[in-house]
Amino acid sequence: MKFILSIAALSAGSVAAFAPSAFMPKSLSVASSSSLNMALADGVKPIIIGVAADSGCGKSTFMRRLTNIFGGDVVGPLGGGHGTEGGWETNTLVSDLTTVICLDDYHINDRNGRKESGLTALNPIENNFDLMFEQIAALKNGDTIMKPIYNHANGTLDTPEKIEATPIIIFEGLHPMHDDRVRDLLDFTLYLDISDDVKLNWKVQRDMEERGHSLESIMASIEARKPDFDAFIDPQKKDSDMIIEVLPTALDKDDKKTLRVRCIQKEGVSDFSPCYLFDSGSTIEWSPAADKLSSPAPGMKLKYGTEDYMGKPSQVVEMDGNFDNLQELVYIESALSNTKTKYYGELTQAMLSLADAPGSNNGTGLMQTLAAFAIRDLYEKKSAIAAKALNEKAAAKA
Template sequence: MKFCLSVAALSFGSVAAFAPSAFTYNTMKAPASSSSLNMALPEGVTPIIIGVAADSGCGKSTFMRRLTNIFGGDVVGPLGGGFGAPGGWETNTLVSDLTTVICLDDYHLNDRNGRKVTGLTALNPLENNFDLMYEQVKALKEGKTVSKPIYNHVNGTLDTPETIEPTPIIIFEGLHPMHDDRVRDLLDFTLYLDISPDVKLNWKIQRDMEERGHSLESIMASIEARKPDFDAYIDPQKKLSDMIIEVLPTNLDKEDKKTLRVRCIQKEGVPDFAPCYLFDSGSTIEWTPSPEKLSSPAPGIKLKSGPEEYFGSKCQVVEMDGNFDNLQELVYIESALSNTKTKFYGELTQAMLALADAPGSNNGTGLMQTLAAFAIRDLYEKKSAQAAKAKKESTTAAAAA
């Protein structure tokens, strides 16, 4: 059995560093039930709601692991305890002391057989229950407990709903977090993982052909079958996102099919968020780090930073092209980055080292995902401080009256 997030909280297997991996319940060390987690929402705390949009197989699992690692928490695991655990059940929901990660596949309107009857893909909005999604996102943001459906990815059925208690940080990840206007208005911050077609093909071959035994013909047919609905309903969400992590083939060697160029596109003017940049704010920078301080295999490594316009919005973009050999040397890049939202010098490198075996830890995917995680942590702390201040002022005013 498998999570929508591919059990993001687990240790990673050995896969190529440029591709996302798949994980199963059997590799899990998780609590037997949610009772072992300190999941109660502290009094007066309003959850912040994060939306993460991406197509299937685009590395959400790795990203979620980086997020939960930075947010902290002694226990990270599936809400149901993992398949086969005493009292456990099939679940897509990942929980830790601070975070709840909910897979939007759970809001599919029909099961797998039902979609065969309708002839529609899960990417089509008609196959998703946006009314229920809105009601439950709203309830969780108000600190209320909900009974959320479960879409079983193993047998394609809609299983018995599970109880979700609000935590300080709630992440909705999947195909359509920003498609419905009502849901999008409830989100405090939005991200889009934008994987280029060439990279997506390489990743799907890695996952489906090498790890699942699918043929190249079936992989290509699956991609082509999904493409019209992806273009119509999933891809448009990137222009609505506050941050876009764009994964492209390298520009350093046109024949290289494995090395990646990764861009972190950060919108200006987002409440409680200020973009990261290289060296000087507002400057356009192209930087090739000294090989004496940052060793890199061929075809080398290059970073860029500067203002751009993205779908009519002013943005700050940080880009990394290429790989590095020694993760500890990342501190050299960290020294050139400003506004990373880290609490101390070296925390970015430390966070990367904590997940050194995760896919993308030697290239820009890991770097940009970690920067996004720190931005979300900073957003949470700012909104928590604002809420605490407002509560104090309200209490003072009530006492004075």
């Protein structure tokens, strides 16, 4: 079955809203991780999530959306926080329920060491998968680890930091699904897939406009990383449970700013069921009515359908275009089902709470928020299963 509904179109948007780096903290003071972590209940094991993406592809913004949904009054920095008055450089984000660990911390060499080896950080040889596996296994068992730190500010390997297990632990970076042993420990996997054209726009926004790099140096950096990206990072899509794919708009071939974002949800994943638009299993194209959702040119279109993605049956929700008024997102929310929200309007509320974050007026923010709710739902299901098993064990002993 295929629905094609009517259209709406008004004026243009801004590329600044798409730049992932715009939401990254510059400098934050950090408390001890042990003072922030919520202790695990006896017998409860953490849920382990893997998030893969290239550098500068929006992992930081997604992590903030995720920790925002899980809650927590205190959140440490992600992506390089420079502590003051005795603080330290850390890549770890910690809230009451969630710990986010950057896999850059498992680089074997510092920046100078990689210059000598001639290898990029994308090359598995430059990463310590034995230690990564050992420490992820320890955290999944509820144990405490001393995790290394890669200092992004000066490219050095710093003194390891103490990480205690929290109910949800996310490993984000270049290689969360590369090593079979590590991949087998993950309860859910997500891949942020940014097309080459969009990645260039984002990198120009961050490195040229914010860091003063030349276009030539940016292009050279991208070209130098591409062979290793294609060989070692991109193949992880095959092993991901969900892929958020960011592409240029298909509504206007001359528009270089508007984004088309697809959320690819693989079927048959334990404790996970895909979100859908209107009618599960159908093929749908929908352009929201202009009097209910204002959208600048070239307009907006949503799609949903099933497809075979890299040999796996999948369900795909797609959004192409921007909206002017974030509060009107509730109209789109009303058309989505199985979003894993607890009440109508929670999706819109979550987006509004981070209204200034990159992607909050387009599909990147929407799909990242849907992924965050899916992870929350997965955590609650697995926690319920674990609690039931503990109760049954206690009852058997009584």
